[in-house]
Amino acid sequence: MAFGKVAVAPHAAVASEQPLATLAGYDVLRAGGNAFDAAVATSFSLAVTFHPAGGLGGDFFAMAYEAKAGKIHCLNSSGWSPSGLTLDLVRAKGGGQVPQFGPLTCSIPAFVAGVHEMHRKLGRSEFKGLLSAPTDYALKGFPAGEGICRSVAGAYLELSPQARAVFAPSGSPPTPGEWIRQEELGKVLSSVAERGPDGFYSGPAADAIRSILESLGVPTDASDFTEFEPEWVSPLTLDYRGTKVYEHPPNSMGATSLLILKLLSESEMPASGALSSRRIELTMEAALAAYGRRDEMLGDPRSGEIDMAGFMAGRASSEIPGSRIRSGDTTAFSVADAEGNIVSGIQSLFNHFGSRVFVPECGVMLNNRGSGFRTSGPNAVAPRKRALNTLSSVILEKDATPFLSIGTSGGDWRPMQHALFVTNAVDYSMSADANVVHPRFLWGGGRSLIVEEGYELPEAGKFDINPQPHPGRTGVCQAIEVRARFRKAVCDVRGDGVPAGF
Structure with a gap:
């Protein structure tokens, strides 16, 4: 452990x-x-x-x-x-x-x-x-x-x-x-x-x-x-089972996190627990749809109108999009x-x-x-244009009171990481420290599914499982849980960080 x-x-x-x-x-x-x-x-x-x-x-x-x-x-x-x-x-x-x-x-x-x-x-x-x-x-x-x-x-x-x-x-x-x-x-x-x-x-x-x-x-x-x-800019928000999630709008791909969460909110998360294969299956169906729409619809809003309502109208899918998924070397605090x-x-x-x-x-x-950038579509190269950006950070709010600040490295993984953090907090009532250390699963692009040890694995066939030790190289997260009488700062065991407070 x-x-x-x-x-x-x-x-x-x-x-x-x-x-x-x-x-x-x-x-x-x-x-x-x-x-x-x-x-x-x-x-x-x-x-x-x-x-x-x-x-x-x-x-x-x-x-x-x-x-x-x-x-x-x-x-x-x-x-x-x-x-x-x-x-x-x-x-x-x-x-x-x-x-x-x-x-x-x-x-x-x-x-x-x-x-x-x-x-x-x-x-x-x-x-x-x-x-x-x-x-x-x-x-x-x-x-x-x-x-x-x-x-x-x-x-x-x-x-x-x-x-x-x-x-x-x-x-x-x-x-x-x-x-x-x-x-x-x-x-x-x-x-x-x-x-x-x-x-x-x-x-x-x-x-x-x-x-x-x-x-x-x-x-x-x-x-x-x-x-x-x-x-x-005005943050994007989503009510996820009574918790308000704040994310970054385009040219960030933060909207991708919110679409994953919206699709997950249409189903009950499995009572069998946070490490169940059913959780992986539900999350992957939402993520595949969200990443596919990301590639088709998101870019720099200063270079062309983005239909956010149309983006958020996406439906869960079992089709694997041709998205390019790359981890990034980012740092959050x-x-x-x-x-x-x-x-x-x-x-x-x-x-x-x-x-x-x-x-x-x-x-x-x-x-x-x-x-x-790409050579065509809403994210095509142009002078003085901002590329679709993987960066975003999150604050969660309950009863009009912010209670969790969280961010992570991860590049194209980030929308899925954020969805996991939110569902950990809301569906599985995890504290900030339990949330940050919890095993993760991430789409690696194509048929690749990266899974840290601890999960019940889905049936073979749809994805090629890439098992990882826990803790593995699945991004480095930092978070602070903010309550009336304390602040709980957490640094990921996957990185070098050290929290401090007084």
Whole structure:
């Protein structure tokens, strides 16, 4: 049996995938900052200490509950494609299709603008001070955790010599505890601390990123950086058996989670339990339908109208869609303070080390979010368009009171992961710690069904079962359960995270 990593505290708590990032947020809370301030310190610290998963070259999304207003805000800071990225260019340089890695997959980095915008709207501490810890982690260095070591090992042969010099300073993939310094990144963070987003989007960092993309054949304009803005959007909601689920709208694929849950709500979850084969069968029928409609109907709403009512009208299906299912190397975190404010945040380069395009002048690895584009349909490549994005984070609410903030790595798995977390909480009354550690099953694309040990397996025939140990590599989740008298912060045993509270 696996036991979760849990911190129960009366006032405030942080849960992140990296102990130093948790500590940075914790210190802000102890100093009187609110959850949104602590989220800034936590998020930027993750961008340094878990750079391959969620660095400055990627995206940032957040679901943020503002207690005094009684309102959940939804932030989308996903980068748009460069102004010179056309379908003809992708076809010519990508062999007729969108590649998974390389310069054609780089979107304009949106992370810095997104985290700053959250603070501008909801924070109260001075922004500059919140970047003190992450800047120190970059300039002075930090001991590598297992997560960053796995990421470096997985991409080592594809990294440039300059990237290897930073992330594998000994000349081979690092081992846990090996010291990693990112001096150029630290200089960028110092500039952002002083100038805000202008320190990134109007300075040497943006110039260096634009220069390297131009040199690699992707026309990029300075205005692609200076004109980018994050977006506050209305969250999608679904009443699932009396619990209100908040998810991100397109260009996020958060709606896919809600369609899975809507279809599940039309059946009773099996009384035989959370590990039954019937649960797998019902969830898979809902998931196959939702993923198929995702591919057909979701994209960037700024580039074309999306029929959300039509999307949510999907029916359960046993047909296996031709969806491309890829796990991502993302990192999620949660923060809750004594005032009742909550942040469910998530950041990513998409795959580990993103596009594998490293910009040595600023120490930033660029994302490969553009690999989510297609050559036709609502998610087709176009200049200054946002690709369909796997990122989303969730808050659950009961009787008009938010009680669970939860997020996970997982890429295309995320809609199914979120559906599992919600049904664990609602149908099986699991606490946050039981929910996070519970065995998972995930669709791997085609006939592949990934199942962590513990489940009663469905009959052979429809799916090829890919058994995994428990806990396996099925995403790394962080959560905080928020109650009147306590906050329970949980970090997944599948990752390096440590929760903290007071």
